[in-house]
Amino acid sequence: VGQVGWLILVLGLMLGLPFVGLASLSPALQGWFIDTRHPQRNNPFFLYAASNAGSVTGLLMYPALIEPTMGLQKQAFVWTILYGILVVLLIVCIMFRRPADGHQTDNKLHRDSEVGPGIRRKARWVVLAAVPSGLLLAVTQHIGTDVASVPLLWVVPLTLYLGTFIVAFHRAPTQVSTLLGVVAIVAAVVAAASLLSISTSVGGLAFRTLLHLLAFTVVTLALHIALSAARPSAEHLTSYYMWISVGGFIGGISVALVAPVVFDAVYEYPVLLALAAFLIGTAIRPEPLRRPATLGLVATVTLLAVNGLAFTWIPRWVSLALAGAFAVAILLHLHPVFGRMAAAVMIGLTTVSLMAPHVLQERTFFGVLRVTETASERVLAHGTTTHGTQRLDPVQRHVPTTYCSVDSGIGQLLSQRASPIRVAVVGLGTGTLAAYGHPEDTIDFFEIDGAVAAIATDPVRFSYVHDSAASVSVTTIDGRLGLQQSETLYDLIVLDAFSSDAIPVHLLTREAFQTYQTRLTPGGTIAVHVTNRFFDLAPVVGRIAESMGLRAGVAETTRSRWVGVVNPTSDLGPIGVRAAAWDLVTPKGRMWTDDYANLLGALRTGS
Template sequence: MTTVEEAEAPSVSGPLRPRVWLLNTLFTSAILLSALLLFAVQPMVAKMLLPPYGGASSVWTTSVLFFQVVLLAGYAYSHYVPRLLGRWHPLLHIALLLAPLAVLPVTLPAWAAPGESVPVAAWLLLVLAVMVGLPFAVVSTTGPLAQAWYATLGLPRSRDPYFLYAASNVGSLVALVAYPFAVEPVLEVGEQAVWWAVGYGAFVVLLGACGIVTWRRARSTAGAAPAAEAAAAAPARATTRPKKALKREAAAAAAAVERLGWRRRLRWLALAALPSSLMLGVTTHMSTDVAAVPLLWVLPLALYLGTFIIAFGTRRHGWVAGAVDAAAVCCLPVLLIAAMPDLVGIPTAMVLSMGVLTVVSLAAHGLLAADRPSPAHLTEYFLLVSLGGALGSLFNGVVAPVVFDRVLEYPIALVAAVLLLAMTRTPSGLVAKVSGRAWVRFGLIGAALATAYLAMVLEQLALLLATFALGAAWAVLSFASRRGLGAAVLAALGGGLVLAMTIASAGDGVLLRGRTFFGSYVVRQGEDYRSLSHGTTVHGTQLLDPIGRRTPVSYYSRSGPLGDVFAGYGAPERSPRIAVVGLGTGAVAAYGQAGQQFDFYEIDPEMVDVATDPDLFSYLDDCLCETRTIVGDGRLALSEAEAGYGVIVLDAFTSDAIPAHLLTREALTAFADRLAPGGVIALHISNRALDLEPMVGATARSAGLTALTRTAAGSEPQSSVSQWVVIGRSEADLAPLGERSEDWRPLPEGGPVWTDTYSSLFGVIRWD
């Protein structure tokens, strides 16, 4: 379909047509390849970082912050440096393209693991800068720079080169989708780095050719300038100008005098920051309760980039008003689900979270694209868009962990979406019509008052939250056809109250709450027990009475599966040394006996403080055995430990997220090498979102190991249903389990095999 701009563009015919096609292909290919490189390197580097930094979602959040900041630096370079260097800049930029070749391929530094006294996030940023900072910075300049170069070539689409930005996002999306499905299953991480270096070499050739074309164009234009000035000074001849030509000249003149106000610039910043923050919030939300794997990292980012493609790939934006309305409506129920995660299952919550991310990003990016300036301001525009994205990442990656003691950035982003979209919206016809009906608004107020009364009488938090959701809906409809700060404040009022109630509702019985790089935690006290939770999952409980406090409960009870393990393998003469990956409350120490040594491997130093504080939990203090705590990733630290453990307990969950790098074939092989003859690995696989049993069975068999599983609840107070898998070198090593209980059974066959280079969730997600 021919667009208005294309119809009014200068016609190209004859021998010039192949040249135009060739230049369009050259610039599009360079931008596509640069985007592929930019977004292929991000999951690759984050996967390299998993062993020294564990499976915390903060690894990805901090990495995205780094990439956003470096991207901002690249956009700043694209805006300011060409203005300083003039027509010689393309040649100098070609020289800059060669510099990263000296540091490729990307490798993980030997000193990448953070020390105990080092701020983990700051150390991770330093590691990223050394690993990939220079090549990523150079590639990140390509998007706005190549578009600015293209705008100087005088081609039919040079006056609106924003289509190249959509092409850039197509490349980004392809890279993200290809990584978990095509790259990760086929190539080792080291091989990925080599192929990335090869791709960078091809990129240097393509963008170098673009630079030479641009430099030659600039040189010829500079030579023609005196002649153009002389022609302009000559007496004008009367001519009859076509209306289309006059219209083009008027548009060009208007673009030349376009002025950007600070209000418009701030709106660009806000519209870019909101989807960026929401994307990271959704990623943290899913990674905390499911798994820290590339699939859950790249899906939200892919959806985020997909909305860029739609927004900047279309010339008309009449659909934006409808997208804004849909975003405002979708945020409220998803906010309610975020406040009360038990309302729906985790897979449903994941789908809803990604859905609201898509709708909000589409609305915000549509508003951005509809307000794009003329090419004269292109580099500044993209600089501000990049700055907004970096600010969103900065809020999630740096500000929120310091300011909030729990993960609140996701619900805050949902409230901010209602606020921002109410300020910038143009109502669609349907919403404007509905908002004009007084009975609709009064009906919502009546429903809100009725649910508030029921909430007070029945003391139901869900009804109270529904009250505020109805209030928010009233505010949105009441001010749907207006703009301004007052409308935005009232539109966000209901959502803000929902957020406030979410914070207040989580405070009952709280003794301690905190947040570290590795996640958020809370210690609560009930009538006769004390518990530790990560995210939305209880990770350990201790009874308070003097006798009961020495009894392991929750997932670790003596009458449950782990009790069978220690009954069969836990005697001091058989297992003088026992390793536990994941400290939690230290409940496993209750199995310790005199003459034994329990080594607890814990990646989060703050968890060591919690478990060793006698005012919180006393399992370690009460233990009859000797205990040691080793801070560091369990896989790396265990690989350096002396072999000879009778039992290795793997229980390193963060909320309900599985530690994927501890469950691979290579990891199980490494753990088995640390066992004494006849020793076993006890793996805790209880999970609300994932059915890990077939995968663990297939992976263990692939490593030459054998495994049995049992699911049961203990009979002790405060005990929970738990599923454990015990892995040994041979069936004879697992014989003591059969003597203990007939409920131990082999794991099913046919599951996926996880390796260090591939860990797909599709075969293990619980969809029911």
């Protein structure tokens, strides 16, 4: 809660006024449009579709064009210029706004006679806006946490979300068609059923990602069409957009702030799917599908999809029963009760999924942490990224594993160093590096997630820290800030925070490395863990090292990839004690600084 509150406060102070100003533009412009002589003045809602089209354009332009070519200061300058142009355009719009006196009087009389929307109608606007907004965050978190941790994947569902607004509002209002309603509810049920598969290999990661994105798209489209159909006359558009904003805020807050406190995983996703099915079931146009072939096809696809995606640890007959019941509901009759039935089925599935076995599962500000066990080891994972393992065999418990094994780059550096040494580690994981400690060594871990620190220091979960012969400390703080505040000089600084898709860029800038250098002894080494499925970070580190007059080399095994950075005059040789195992890094691209970073440019080609 403290981290969330701090983030909201900072964003509010920095972006609050500009955000409110920009957010109010669409309703204001449409209100002005009503007072013009344009033939479409009584139906200004198409401008809302245009507004969302602009949002999509900006969303796609930023990571693809703006971020790779401009630093933050230049972005701020350009944004200021564009904001000034916007003000000029608004003045022009105000000039065109003034209608003839007779038209203005007619509009005023019409507004005075118009009865405003009631509380129930406003509540419906709020709910129809809240559920898609919550689904946007929930599906993004689910895909990123439980399916495929892919860089910039969040752009896709957000683009689809805005796209459904464009489709729903670009034309005259209409109710949700029967076909779209059926497809949306079927998609919601299939997506919910797929959540219960404990094997992420079912259909492959790409298939599962596509499944959830498609389900999210059709469900959100149906809800936004229902929202568009419920819109009032143009005279009440300001109230309409205000309540839509309230709904979007409620949906976002519920998923971002409330759900992490209530749930230990992304369980709000199937709950929101259930609510969506309920709403769609009540919004479908009363026009049943009359073609038996269509009904049979929908029922068959539903049966096969739910059965094929169902989990493996619950009896197969349960999956068949759920799919069969749903197919029968379609075959009997399409009715609002159908949506409620689908909602009940999905809530039931979610309840069952809550009983899935795991050693430990905890949700924090930074995501979902899971501790699981295999026959031979215990594993700590953040989403789909493994952050460390420990063997269960008492004889093998103290052996470093995964990215920090003895044959890895960091294993070479630590196992060949003479004691006593002082080591700083940014990123704790399971505390594997503590296994290299000797009685006179000092190892200081800096970990930003307090839950990770609690798990790694609990000897019942992982005992590397507890059993280490060295003097080990764990401080819950951002690694860069921790080193900046430290007064200790270290022989080795280890950066181990870059294995997932969410790269903490502020740890990989020239200014950050200058901070690290001030905390190194004259012959000290910086070791950077750059094992990553998507990003090639070695050239980034190499470019920074080159700019600082340092030397960088990479040691790569089948399981890990480490970059070492040393002073060229150090007696460690080109890059460490086993020089033959290290290859000099070839710097590439523009240097990352606190003002500029290009994640898209660091993506692995072909990844």
